[in-house]
Amino acid sequence: MFQEKYDVIVVGAGHAGCEAAAAAANMGCSTLLVTMNLQNIAQMSCNPAMGGIAKGQIVREIDALGGYSGIVSDLTAIQFKMLNQSKGPAMWSPRCQSDRMRFAEEWRMMLEGTPNLDFYQEMVSGILSEGDKVTGIKTSLGLEIKAETVVLTNGTFLNGLIHIGDKQFGGGRAGESAAFGITEDLHQLGFESGRMKTGTPPRVDGRSLDYSKMIEQPGDENPSKFSYSDVTKPLTEQRSCHMTYTSELVHDLLREGFDRSPMFNGRIKSIGPRYCPSIEDKINRFADKERHQLFVEPEGWHTVEVYVNGFSTSLPEDVQFKALRSVAGFENVKFFRPGYAIEYDYFPPTQLKHTLETKTINGLYFAGQINGTTGYEEAASQGLMAGINAALKVQGKEPFILKRDEAYIGVLIDDLITKGTEEPYRMFTSRAEYRTLLRQDNADLRLTPKGYAIGLAKEDRLKRMEYKQDASDKFVTFFKETSIRADVANPILEAKGSSPMTQGDKMFKVFSRPQIDLEDILKFEAVTNYIAENNLDQEVIEQAEIQVKYSGYIEKEKNHADKVNRLEDVRIPDNYDFSKIKAISIEARQKLTKIRPTTIAQASRISGVSPSDISVLLIHMGR
Template sequence: MSLFSTLFDVIVVGGGHAGSEAAAASANMGAHTLLITTNLQNIAQMSCNPAMGGIAKGQIVREIDALGGYSGIVTDKTAIQFKMLNKSKGPAMWSPRVQSDRMQFSECWRTMLEQTEKLDFYQDSVNELLFDGNKIIGVKTALGLEIKAKTVIITAGTFLNGLIHIGEKSFGGGRAGEGASTGITEALVKKGFESGRMKTGTPPRVDSRSLDFSKMIEQPGDEITEKFSHLPSTKALTEQRSCYLTYTNPKVHELLREGFDRSPMFNGRIKSTGPRYCPSVEDKIDRFATKDRHQIFVEPEGWTTVEMYVNGFSTSLPEDIQDKAIRAIEGFENVKFLRYGYAIEYDFFQPTQLKHSLETKLIENLFFAGQINGTTGYEEAAAQGLMAGVNAALKTQGKAPFILKRNEAYIGVLIDDLITKGTEEPYRMFTSRAEYRTLLRQDNADLRLTPLGYKLGLASQERMDRMLEKQKKTALLIQFLNETSVKQEEVNPILSAKGLALVNQSMKLFKVAARPQLSLSDFMHLTKLKDFLHEHVIQADAIEQAQIHLKYSGYIDKEKNNADKLNRLENVVIPSSFIYEKVKSLSFEATEKLNKVKPTSISQASRISGVSPSDISVLLVYMGR
């Protein structure tokens, strides 16, 4: 029997970070899945920076892992440096980040996918979609093969009508060395979808043997390293590769400006919007003209390769300008280019056209994930891919969609922001986007999400058992701290060493350790605590949870109460057939926005830009509250 005589449960179009997570999730949930990509050698390729995680992004990778996704495992297995960012701030801001070996990363992803049951692969380009009325029934490839499926997930990245710019040169492509994808946008626009164009860019890659690192500032990884995955199959790093820091200068800026008249950014050839928080170097020196220098991070692309990623020098300026300007940076005087930086324009679809499940509103059984939804970043794409894969599998099984709330995960914030607010520029996740970030920490992703992933059949029994053990040991330690008293002669030496006021009576360990200037580690030498930890085999992750509970339980409880209030509004469902024009007291803008987004609940309606609190009050009264 031909491979394509099969009716697949799920077809995933695109093998990037979104497509890889989507394919793994749907197959692991029992759906017969086909992953179609233009080049099987480039599965989950790190097209831009060789790193995973970062501010809020690290939380997303931990959440993907907690649910049973692959990104955390692959990142751990291919890591070359680990850093916990924002450690000087509160735990809601702590964000793990890993430099990866770019070639190993893609290889590891492919290996894991090939070991996934119910997952097939096919190398070809999809340029037509097959419909039956308002339902998708399959795809047609460049070779003319029609492949049928119950559901289709499009994760096309930057490939949809991709156009690469270097100076005054432009050519079609999805990324360097690979052609663009055509036909999909046109098919969707015919069906009534609203599309747009976005831009992103990438910096030059250079030969490390041509750099003078003695002129740069070494940036080593953390002395005590951690990892992303909650599974014991991955290990924290014992050896790391350093990154390096250097700076642009006024001479660099002057040389870059010489090319502005030939820059597609400034001469009108690029009309689309780029990422606000990751601007090109020419955009930075134009927008921040008063700054005489900008940071340049020089990052290795792997353990053994000489290729270095010049983070902070993303550009689409002509090659000769890139060459002259970068040589004026300290340490780059004799640089050898491996490839020049470039910008790429591509099609995306306004995410307000999606349901929370990432299924499109216009076409049943069709899902979008990744940059097609207007996002930027591997982590944001992978999170959407996992959720689309889960929901496509659930759709084929006749089950209700799996939707994460804003107080449950950064993934929930990401998807809700996209479909409720839409985006006019590439969307990037930040901790500031989450109103419940004290609840959504990187350290408790397993406690929040593994039970949900396990219930879906995505997270393994091993994950669930480890989560339950951590939960049990944390509760046991908190109980011990609440019930155990320490004498003044035990605690006063600790207080004295910190220059704190002494106590004149015995106190509960919880109360004294909760002081802002102290931490649980200050009391580890006490016999009672040391014996308890040893007797009950309390691991570091449970100790960390207890420490955070000591310091932040009041804030955590407050956020939980606020989330509960909001979730009550989630239960006030708005029927899809609701006619907002009937509610005469609604503002014109609110009526327009509500008709466009079609929120499923009062809570979602309250988050739509242009819908005021008074509009929500009117809706609540009208609906009988």
Template sequence: MFNTVYDVIVVGGGHAGSEAAAAAANMGSKTLLITMNLQNIAQMSCNPAMGGIAKGQIVREIDALGGYSGIVSDTSAIQFKMLNKSKGPAMWSPRVQSDRMRFAEDWRLMLEKTANLDFYQEMVSGLVVKNNKVVGVKTSLGIEISCKSVVLTNGTFLNGLIHIGDKNFGGGRAGEKAATGITEQLVSFGFDSGRMKTGTPPRVDGRSLDYSKMIEQPGDEHPEKFSYLDVTKPLTKQRSCYMSYTSPEVHDLLREGFDRSPMFNGRIKSLGPRYCPSIEDKINRFADKDRHQLFIEPEGWHTVEMYINGFSTSLPEDVQFKALRSVAGFENVKFFRPGYAIEYDYFPPTQLQHTLETKLIEGLYFAGQINGTTGYEEAASQGLIAGINAALKIQEREPFILSRSEAYIGVLIDDLITKGTEEPYRMFTSRAEYRTLLRQDNADFRLTPKSFELGLASEKRMKRMEEKQKKSDAFVQFFADTSVKHEEINPILEQKDSSLMKQSDKMFKIFSRPNITIDDMRQVEAVETYIQEHDLDNEIIEQAEIQIKYSGYIEKEKNNADKLNRLENIKIPKNFDYSKLKSMSMEAREKLNKIQPVTISQASRISGVSPSDVSVLLVYMGR
């Protein structure tokens, strides 16, 4: 059946696996995607949505790098929202509500149209390793398939154990069996493994809900989209979500089941996601709050199934049902399925290089929840980077590594490799020290040239980005070069309670004022004329506005990034023995020997390594 030696075999067809397979295949590598169920490619196992705070930036970055997540998010979207719009543009985060069934279908159809990509449905039970190098995989049927590299994207399937109340059973997801064999083999090779937990809420019949008792949450009045390509147009119609609240009565009903909760009776020993706690964890940790928000999210355009965001739980199904019926609008609720928790194996990511290749076995890459992350977007970005680097290694090209000042993806991977994680890691804007540079609106400027160099971005995409950048820069220059008479601008300033001008001045200076918007500036005839004559769309206008209003912050952050990048250029020899640096703290020596950072900059970010330890390193490396 398999007489081909594949360049890349991707194990697992979730968000990480799908992006890894697409990237490797699009870079010319002969690729095989093996998954336990081809009907569930890119399945949204939890909420039917993509993006959100910091996650939306990641989806934009994936799109700019030639990944598929942004396109599929657009083709399957039923609602679009730009979150944090009341804050500065560094915080703006796009999010779509998705049609779950269409999302998975569109992903599969895009993969099937991808050249160099084969598919096979079966469970991979182990790896074939020779001389510390991966040379193939073994399936549960005993088939050996040869390859040059493997990307493991096993999600929650490695020895997955599902918990509902005092019941538990093996499974990687509701209705699907767990994957066995891989963890045990990797541990035998010397890998450290651990256990993590995540959970999901009940799904209910939307026909049984009373929406008049809830708060409607419509999409944006002028929706945008994720992908920078013009494959789709922004939504013209949208489905609303709804919001309701728990109550003290609901909390009391939930507490009745605490003695049967696997979280509280010791059955679940692993850590769950801190920033997406279960409802029982919320009412236990935040006992002073008498209510919590619930978001009722439709699962698609036509289905009646609803996802109850905020009610993740592993309590017994009868407790879930009884408590949810006490929520406003849920008095007659019918369940499609109860919520559950799942425990699964992961491998602390400090065992990886920045390429996501393992340090112990050459040609073996890990991506997604196997690295201790949570979230579709985090998984997809890792899959993309692993797929790119697997292909580059086979082609004997330089590895592709994004720095912390280049992308949220760079922050994510650097955090994992350098600091590790003992609880499911999710991205936040606060994790990125250069978030003013890493905005969702400029991901194409930052990353499309890199993607084009890799061979992922087409010439058409590159030219589209260059044209956008050229028009945006020219519009900024127009404001810098053009003066406006005080008698023309003062009526506008007066409307905004802004101090009046006494003489003509450059429009850049006026536009830089915090309370002056592009809509105000468009009242100046010269500005509106320029926009019309140069056919500027909203994307270009918004980009120019951000560049003008935040020019000082952007420049400052660029300077800080440049300083840090100097440390990135100081490489540390491979397998350097830190134990000989006696003037360094014992903790620093232990951590550095274990993680083996590649640069001084990476070493400085390891917890337990102090500034004085970094100084010792700098002296030793001859500054």
């Protein structure tokens, strides 16, 4: 049934598994994607959307490296918005509303069109290994499939348990069974595991809603897109979302079911996502709030199914229904299915290397919710990196690791393996200390050369990136070399409340003023003439504007990153015995021994390791 031995086997076909399989196969490895149901590849288990605050940056990074998430998102989007545009460009975050069914279909079509990739539908029940080396997987039918490397992307399926009120039953997702056996195998191999919780809101019939009582939330007037490739185009037609609110009455109706809530009666013992709490958690934690926002999101172009964002719950279905019918616009709502919570096994990510390979078993990689993260984008980026590194390992090449100043993906993985997580980890811009460098607009400039060097991003992507880099650099040089007279600039400067010029100056200096934006810059004839003569597109213009206006901040962050990266270059030898260093704290010795950092910089980011501990460690290493 199978070839004698695969280079890479990927277990699970969610967002992490799909990116892992695509990356390994596109890098030339014989790859097998195993899932319990081939009809549910790349399911959007929760909200039908990609991107958002910090998450949009991750999707663009995946795309820049040669992953598929950005392309699939563009091809199946029904709305596009750039969030946080009132703030600086480091905070701008793209987000699209997706057609749930088309998203899964497009992912499957792209995977089926990927060479070197085989598929198999069955539950994986365990891991095969010899000594400290993975050798393959075993299935529920008793089949053994051999591989050089294995990537586990099991999502919420490992011993999954679904809760709706006082009812509970096994499952990895609504209508799908849980997966058993892998956790137990990993325990025998020496891994630690824990339990986490997540939840989802009811899905309702859009025909039963009164949108006239809600606030319309349209997409951008001039929408952008995720992918840097020319495979996709911006939307020309969009569907609106809507917004409404809960009320004191809704809260009172929900409280009536608290005694039957698994969150409050002790049935759910695990920790849920802090930044995406259930509605019952919100009204309990924020009792002073009279109302909470609900976003009413269509599930696609042609379906009437609607996702009620903000109403995630595990309360009894009758309580959900009664309370939701008291929300403005939902007076006659009909349910497609109730919301539920799900508990599942995860493995603390401090058991991983930066490559996402496990420290215990050689050739075994973890990606996605198995590592304690939440979110499609976080999962997809881990899958991409695990797939890349599994392929590189098989090919005998150096591993691919992104630093914290190179990508949000680098921040995500470093946070996970260095600090671990005891609650579902979600990415935010605030987690990235170099977010001015890690903008959504320059992900291709940062990462496409790296993706091309490892054999994932194709040459056409590299050429597009090189054109953008060259054209924007020349545009910035034009600003630095071209002067502007005071009498030409002053009317615009004064209109924007900026001090007038007393004499002519270079455009770069004038346009660096915080009051001046792109709309003002384009009022100058010399600028518009340059754009027309050089046929510059919007991406190049935007890139040049950011380089001009934020050059000081960008340079400052680069200098800081360079200083920190000097510590990244100070390697800690493998099997270094931290217990012998008596001058550092007991907590530091314990944490260093458990996490086993590979560099001094990584050691400095471990909770419980102080700057004085690092100084002592440097002395012991002869630095």
